[in-house]
Amino acid sequence: SMNEHMANSEPDQAALQPPKTKKPRLEAPSSGQPSSNIPLKMAEFPVGNLENFYKPCPNYRLPVEQGAFSLDGEGVCHLDRSQLRYYSHPARLNLDLKVGYDDYVPKTTNVPSNGLRPILRWINNNGEYFRPKLHSPGPEGKNGEISSSDSLLGFGSPSKKERPSNLCTNFISWRGMLTKLLCTPYNKTEPWKMAATLCDGTIYFNEIETKEKREREANQTPREREMCYWGYKFEDYMTTREPPGSTTLQNPKSVSRSSTSDKSGTANPLEGFCTVVRTRMNTHSIVMAAEVDCCERIAKEKPPQNYVELKTSRVILTDRNKASFRRYKLMKWWAQSFLVGVPKIVCGFRNDDGIVTTLQSFKTAEIPRETQMDLSIWQPSVCLNFMDELLTWIRSTVVKDDPNTVYVIEWTMPYEGVSCRECPAHSEHVFLPEWYLSKLLLPPDNS
Numbered sequence: 198s199m200n201e202h203m204a205n206s207e208p209d210q211a212a213l214q215p216p217k218t219k220k221p222r223l224e225a226p227s228s229g230q231p232s233s234n235i236p237l238k239m240a241e242f243p244v245g246n247l248e249n250f251y252k253p254c255p256n257y258r259l260p261v262e263q264g265a266f267s268l269d270g271e272g273v274c275h276l277d278r279s280q281l282r283y284y285s286h287p288a289r290l291n292l293d294l295k296v297g298y299d300d301y302v303p304k305t306t307n308v309p310s311n312g313l314r315p316i317l318r319w320i321n322n323n324g325e326y327f328r329p330k331l332h333s334p335g336p337e338g339k340n341g342e343i344s345s346s347d348s349l350l351g352f353g354s355p356s357k358k359e360r361p362s363n364l365c366t367n368f369i370s371w372r373g374m375l376t377k378l379l380c381t382p383y384n385k386t387e388p389w390k391m392a393a394t395l396c397d398g399t400i401y402f403n404e405i406e407t408k409e410k411r412e413r414e415a416n417q418t419p420r421e422r423e424m425c426y427w428g429y430k431f432e433d434y435m436t437t438r439e440p441p442g443s444t445t446l447q448n449p450k451s452v453s454r455s456s457t458s459d460k461s462g463t464a465n466p467l468e469g470f471c472t473v474v475r476t477r478m479n480t481h482s483i484v485m486a487a488e489v490d491c492c493e494r495i496a497k498e499k500p501p502q503n504y505v506e507l508k509t510s511r512v513i514l515t516d517r518n519k520a521s522f523r524r525y526k527l528m529k530w531w532a533q534s535f536l537v538g539v540p541k542i543v544c545g546f547r548n549d550d551g552i553v554t555t556l557q558s559f560k561t562a563e564i565p566r567e568t569q570m571d572l573s574i575w576q577p578s579v580c581l582n583f584m585d586e587l588l589t590w591i592r593s594t595v596v597k598d599d600p601n602t603v604y605v606i607e608w609t610m611p612y613e614g615v616s617c618r619e620c621p622a623h624s625e626h627v628f629l630p631e632w633y634l635s636k637l638l639l640p641p642d643n644s
Contacts, residue, residue, distance in 0.1 A: 239616060250582040260476040283494045284492065389608050504541075524574050540560060
């Protein structure tokens, strides 16, 4: 269960130590002089026999929220919780996901991807979460070893807002990229590609759009475009901006009605609320940001344990539908919510006309049990052990500490191994901006 993999573990001293691993296998470029597109050298992490990963799950610490930021209707980042929405069960079903589609502007049409920029801006403005604190020796202390856990709990010096150069963190990433890593052992159809840069002891991941994804988006049918909108519209139906404590809270029924009374508008895909969490997988300390659909109106737990993930899926009519749902969708949903510690997923099952007819809740920790009747489908332990060993390999391969050096890490046909190539300095994939490296609180263009 989730709790079994998420026990507390030691503070982050290991973040400062590179892991002990074998040197990666290196291959020289095939021919010619290095150009900006020819790798300097290549390494590969083989993903052959999954039985290598059949062992107890690595320790995964319960993620702790460090902060949050919001993206407004233009996609501009604000360091606040203004876009957080509250879960609101609709008063009636048969939700029409087509409503408002005529005025829909897809996410990629007019706004370039921000990449890691919102996360980097949050880090520059929240240095106290990364400031290490020396322990004094004692029964609780670690003989003077550095730990960032105390500063994470707010014991760091509040006057030192500026972020330290060493973040005492192994990896910084969007959750979406880490979800792809976690699902890789069972993924033989969807390639992924990312840039990795080691800067002051921390490796940053930045997703690179694959050729296949570009082609897929360029060739989308009108029907596929509309179905992308349906997910955003479902979130609109299932959430409200009314904060807890508003007058309607006294009467739960009126909350539902008020939140669904005007859902005739167009859902905006650019708006979003993002949590920033710190966690640890075995020896790897990780800080990741993730978009959150909504939180429970009356929270029994603190974030991220009061967050709710919203999904839509086609109604399951046949055994084949059910097998596909368990094999592909449930694994991705589990991976995505498990990584940030979101305990609950609510799915709206829709028909082919985009009408949601039923809702079903899934507990993230129990999803593996849904699929364990057939162990050949997928196993969480394989995913987690794979990711743990892949991160260890990345730490032994991405070794040049320089913000202008990028390693391109890729999973693609024939899906036999994850490759890593170092690009020449100042390649097109460099992604850490100058304002971040200079520790500016606000990017020059306020982006």
